[in-house]
Amino acid sequence: MSIWQYANPKKFMETTGPLLPWIGAASLTCIVTGLVWGFFFTPDDYRQGSTVKIIYLHVPSALMAINAWFMMLVASLIWLIRRHHVSALAAKAAAPVGATMTVIALITGAIWGQPMWGTWWAWDPRLTSFLVLFLFYLGYMALWGAIENDDTAADLTSILCLVGSVFAVLSRYAVNFWNQGLHQGASLSLDKEENVSDVFYYPLLVSIGGFILLFVFLVFLGTHTEIRARRTRALLARERMS
Amino acid sequence: MDLIVSDLTVTRGGVPVLEGVGFVLRPGQALVLRGPNGAGKTTLLRTIAGLQPALKGSVSGAEDRIAYAAHADGIKQVLTVAENLRLWADVFGQADIQPALEAFNLVELRDRAAGSLSAGQKRRLGLARLMVTGRPVWVLDEPTVSLDVASVALFADAVRLHLAGGGSALMATHIDLGLEAEVLDVTPHKAVLTNALEDFDEAFL
Amino acid sequence: MIALLLRDLRLAVRAGGGFGLGLAFFLIVVVLVPFGVGPESGLLSVIAPGVLWIGALLACLLSLDRIFALDWEDGSLDLLATAPVPLEGIVTVKALAHWLTTGLPLVLAAPALGILLSLPQGGYLWLVVSLALGTPALSVIGTFGAALTVGIKRGGLLLSLLVLPLYVPTLIFGAEVARRGAEGFEVMTPLLMLGGITFGALALLPFASAAVLRINLR
Numbered sequence: 001m002s003i004w005q006y007a008n009p010k011k012f013m014e015t016t017g018p019l020l021p022w023i024g025a026a027s028l029t030c031i032v033t034g035l036v037w038g039f040f041f042t043p044d045d046y047r048q049g050s051t052v053k054i055i056y057l058h059v060p061s062a063l064m065a066i067n068a069w070f071m072m073l074v075a076s077l078i079w080l081i082r083r084h085h086v087s088a089l090a091a092k093a094a095a096p097v098g099a100t101m102t103v104i105a106l107i108t109g110a111i112w113g114q115p116m117w118g119t120w121w122a123w124d125p126r127l128t129s130f131l132v133l134f135l136f137y138l139g140y141m142a143l144w145g146a147i148e149n150d151d152t153a154a155d156l157t158s159i160l161c162l163v164g165s166v167f168a169v170l171s172r173y174a175v176n177f178w179n180q181g182l183h184q185g186a187s188l189s190l191d192k193e194e195n196v197s198d199v200f201y202y203p204l205l206v207s208i209g210g211f212i213l214l215f216v217f218l219v220f221l222g223t224h225t226e227i228r229a230r231r232t233r234a235l236l237a238r239e240r241m242s
Numbered sequence: 243m244d245l246i247v248s249d250l251t252v253t254r255g256g257v258p259v260l261e262g263v264g265f266v267l268r269p270g271q272a273l274v275l276r277g278p279n280g281a282g283k284t285t286l287l288r289t290i291a292g293l294q295p296a297l298k299g300s301v302s303g304a305e306d307r308i309a310y311a312a313h314a315d316g317i318k319q320v321l322t323v324a325e326n327l328r329l330w331a332d333v334f335g336q337a338d339i340q341p342a343l344e345a346f347n348l349v350e351l352r353d354r355a356a357g358s359l360s361a362g363q364k365r366r367l368g369l370a371r372l373m374v375t376g377r378p379v380w381v382l383d384e385p386t387v388s389l390d391v392a393s394v395a396l397f398a399d400a401v402r403l404h405l406a407g408g409g410s411a412l413m414a415t416h417i418d419l420g421l422e423a424e425v426l427d428v429t430p431h432k433a434v435l436t437n438a439l440e441d442f443d444e445a446f447l
Numbered sequence: 448m449i450a451l452l453l454r455d456l457r458l459a460v461r462a463g464g465g466f467g468l469g470l471a472f473f474l475i476v477v478v479l480v481p482f483g484v485g486p487e488s489g490l491l492s493v494i495a496p497g498v499l500w501i502g503a504l505l506a507c508l509l510s511l512d513r514i515f516a517l518d519w520e521d522g523s524l525d526l527l528a529t530a531p532v533p534l535e536g537i538v539t540v541k542a543l544a545h546w547l548t549t550g551l552p553l554v555l556a557a558p559a560l561g562i563l564l565s566l567p568q569g570g571y572l573w574l575v576v577s578l579a580l581g582t583p584a585l586s587v588i589g590t591f592g593a594a595l596t597v598g599i600k601r602g603g604l605l606l607s608l609l610v611l612p613l614y615v616p617t618l619i620f621g622a623e624v625a626r627r628g629a630e631g632f633e634v635m636t637p638l639l640m641l642g643g644i645t646f647g648a649l650a651l652l653p654f655a656s657a658a659v660l661r662i663n664l665r
Contacts, residue, residue, distance in 0.1 A: 135612040142608050146599050149255060155662045156595055160609065163591065163655050167613045170644065174616040177637070178623060237257050291529050294665035310529045314522025320461040321454070332450030333530045371526075 009227045012086045016220050023217045030210030038203035054112045056204060060211035062105035065133060068098025068215060072140075073165050076158035085230070086223065088154035091161065092144055093222025097215055099137035106130055125176045132171045136164050150230065243303050244268050245290075245379050245410065250299035251433070252282060252289045258297055258433040259285055265426055267410045269378065272401065272423035275414040281428050283414035284313075287383050290412070309334075309377035311385060315368030319357030323348055323367055326356050331374040342373035345400045347393075361388040369397055373404075380404060382413035394419065448532055448540050455544035458517075469506040469549045470556055476502040477560045488565040495564035496574060496625030502560070503553045503578055504585060504618055510549050511589040512606055514541050515597040515660070524597075528664055534657040542583075542590040542653070550582030566629060573628020577641060581621035584645040587652050588613045594656040598663045617644055 038056035075091035078084060109127060110120045121127065143160055147153035245267040252260050259282035267273050275283050289296050291310040317326055327339040343349045346366040351359065356367060365388050372380050380401070386394050398419040401411050405421075480498050481491060518524040527537055557578050558571050566574065592610035596602035623637040 132612055132615055135608075139609040139612055142605050143595065146596070146602065146605050151256060152598075152662055152665075156659060159655055159659055159662075160595060163652070164613070167616060170616040171612075171619075174619040174640070177640070178619045240257075288525075288665075293525060293528060306531055308529060310526065312522050312525055314520075314525070316518075316521055316523035316526040318454070318458060318521070318523070320458060325454075325457070329450055329454045330526075330530075333527070333532060335531065 009086055009230070013224060013227060017224070020217065020220055020224075023213055023220065027210050027213030027217050030206055030213060032210075034203050034205075034207030034210050038207060042203060054108050056207045058105060058108040058112060059204060060208045061101045061108065062130070063208060064211050064215050065098055065102040065105050065130065067212075068094050068101060069133065069136070069165070069168070071219075072098065072161055076161040079154055080158050080162075085154075086227070088158065089226040089230070090219055090223045091157070092154075093226055094215075094219045095137055095141050095144070097218045097222070099134060099141065101211075101215075102130055102134045102137060106134070123179060125172075125179045128175045128179070129172045132175070133168060136168055140164065150233075243307070243378075245301070245303045245307070245412070247290060247301050248299055250286070250289065250301065251297040252285045252294075253297050254282060254285045260428055260431045261298070261433045263299070263428065263431050267379065267412055269408045269410055270405050272405055272411040272413070272421050274419075274421075274423045274425045275412070275428055276416070276425055277414075277428035281432065283428060284383055286428065287381050287412070287414060288312075291381050304379065307377055308379045308381050309372045309375040310381045310383075311368060311372055312383050313387070315364055315371070317356045317364055317367055320355060322353050322355055323359070324352040326367060327370060327374055330371045334375040334377070336374050336376045339374050342370040345373060345403070346370040346396055362390055362393055365389055366393055366396070369400070373400065378409045380409065380411040380413070382411065382415070384415060385413055386415055386417045386419070448536050451527075451532070451537065451540045452544055455541065456547060459544070459548040469510050470552050472509050473502050473506040473553055473556060474560065476505060477563055480564070492565045492567050492629070495561060495566040496570060496629050497622045498564060499557055499560060499566075499574060500578070500581075500618060500622040500625060503550075503557065503582065504614055506553055507549055507582065507585045507589060508607055508610060508614075510545065511593050511610065512596070512603050514545050514590055514593040516593075519597050524660075525664060528661070534660055535653045538590060538594065538653045538656040538660065542587045542656075545590065546583050546586040550578075550586050554578040554582060567631075569631050570625065570629030573634055574625045577621045577624035577628070577638070580624075580638070580641050580645055581617050584617045584641075584648045585614060587645075587648045588617070591652050591656045591659065594659045594663065597660065617641065620644065 035056055039053050042053070072091040072094050075087045075094070079088040079091065106127070109130075113122065114120050140157060140160060143157050144153055147156060247266075248264045250260070250263040251258055252263070263286060265273060275286065277283055285294070287310070288294050290301050290304060291308050292301075292304060293310075321329075324339065324343070327342060331337065331339050343352055346369060348363075348366060348370055351363060356364065359367065365385075369382075369385055372382075385397060389397060394417065398421060401419065401421060404411060411423075477498060480494075480502075484490060484494070515524060518527065528534060530537075554575060557574055561571055561574055589610055592606050592613070595609060596606045599605060620637045620641040624634050624641055627634045627637065
């Protein structure tokens with residue numbers, strides 16, 4: 001028994017299929033609990049008022065935006081090294097989810113930023129990095145869409161993901177450097193974790209947990225769809241050959 | 243050194259097309275592949291040339307010994323005939339392009355831009371490239387396309403010369419070149435449904 | 448390999464477009480900017496380094512799809528892949544040829560265009576240095592993008608989408624060197640970072656490009 005047995009598409013479908021509704025339900029419960037708890041049962045922040053409550057959407061989505069790319073990187077590596085189809089397809093399924101999370105993080109950030117900083121958008125290092133990350137997601141998805149052969153597409157996108165990861169990290173540091181260079185000291189720091197008190201912390205944790213489950217749910221769902229599509233194509237190929 | 247192909251299964255677009263292909267090509271020997279269009283001759287040749295991986299089986303004696311000529315000749319229109327040949331001679335570390343020009347009757351055309359050649363002349367240039375590679379195993383995919391009778395004879399002579407010099411040739415062609423060549427019909431090797439799908443996407447079914 | 452480089456250069460010169468098109472595009476971008484932002488020389492001199500860098504980057508991008516597309520269409524790429532030259536070397540030569548035909552002319556033309564944008568006196572040296580150090584990275588990264596999209600019909604737009612995010616660090620540090628140079632600040636830190644990116648890309652990306660090309664050829 002090893003973890004690799006789940007790399008068999010059939011086994012993967014059989015194992016995760018029955019789990020899917022449960023993960024979905026758990027994710028929904030967590031998100032609803034976290035949001036309701038956060039929105040209605042926590043005090044307003046003394047400085048930011050009720051605006052702070054967007055944190056329950058903003059922070060989890062931002063976390064998942066980065067972690068989705070990280071998951072894609074790991075999945076790409078597994079595909080390149082061990083050639084498990086499920087891995088490549090999971091990476092493919094994760095990309096739109098990650099891109100959506102990035103958009104959510106950017107939009108909620110703008111909504112939060114407007115009353116706080118008086119502007120929807122500032123070229124703060126973090127905001128800029130997320131925008132760049134979004135561009136990487138777009139390129140990755142576009143490449144998947146442009147190539148017809150499944151294995152070729154998986155190979156190429158995996159390598160793009162590896163190279164892209166290096167450049168994404170480089171961009172993060174470059175952007176940090178660039179912004180300090182432009183606006184000396186005018187830093188719009190978003191270091192929330194440190195100054196968030198327990199009252200806000202626990203509902204935030206629940207919400208983050210919900211987003212993680214949501215991500216897992218969507219990736220599994222997407223992978224199932226991809227596996228079914230591959231199965232259809234395999235059956236069609238079989239028909240063609242006979 | 244022989245080119246040994248054993249139990250080769252090749253795929254096109256992820257689907258196996260030929261399986262269990264095996265033969266030995268000795269120095270001085272020519273082997274002609276036959277089979278209907280779409281049988282997988284091009285795929286087989288590309289696999290042997292190392293351009294795509296085989297699903298199963300092995301090719302030995304091919305490493306850095308094959309000169310491959312495909313449907314497309316890789317000719318640059320704006321360069322002259324001599325410059326086109328010169329490049330490949332340099333890439334393959336060979337010095338002289340004169341014998342190749344002579345063998346394919348290109349001497350008078352040597353300073354013409356390749357773009358102004360006729361289809362048959364381009365093809366001759368493409369085949370002359372084989373001679374400047376200095377490689378012993380020629381792998382040719384439909385080498386006689388758009389050649390007239392005289393040019394086919396030129397080509398056959400070039401192959402004969404190559405074989406006499408200890409080289410070997412593997413080609414997919416429908417034309418009888420008048421060479422002493424063995425013929426391998428790939429039709430019986432057409433990938434059978436059940437065997438082929440054992441490996442192909444089996445996991446998804 | 449040298450033969451290959453000479454061939455690519457010869458092709459670029461004979462087929463036209465190689466040098467000319469990129470340079471002309473660079474010129475047009477730079478000419479259009481004052482039309483967009485107004486002719487006031489104070490403003491222009493502030494944005495000049497950035498505009499020149501973005502212009503150079505876009506001009507570079509314009510010619511990327513030619514790196515492999517022509518060799519792919521006429522079958523040369525298949526033949527090169529079976530040649531006794533490692534694909535990594537071919538990819539590097541291609542990137543070098545692209546830089547010589549596109550990047551280098553841009554570097555040389557940049558000071559002249561700097562005059563059009565009233566670049567401050569001290570800025571010319573660092574503009575040229577930053578472009579000379581940064582444009583090879585643009586060519587190498589672009590070659591990777593071109594290798595990724597070589598089999599795709601009408602892949603030009605996709606190529607831009609893939610390559611532009613990868614250009615972000617190079618652009619940031621390159622423009623930063625030029626900007627600091629123009630304003631008379633210390634340029635060493637971004638210059639070193641730019642050099643790091645260029646040499647890092649030069650050392651590692653050819654392997655990725657060659658791997659990608661092999662996948663596309665099969």
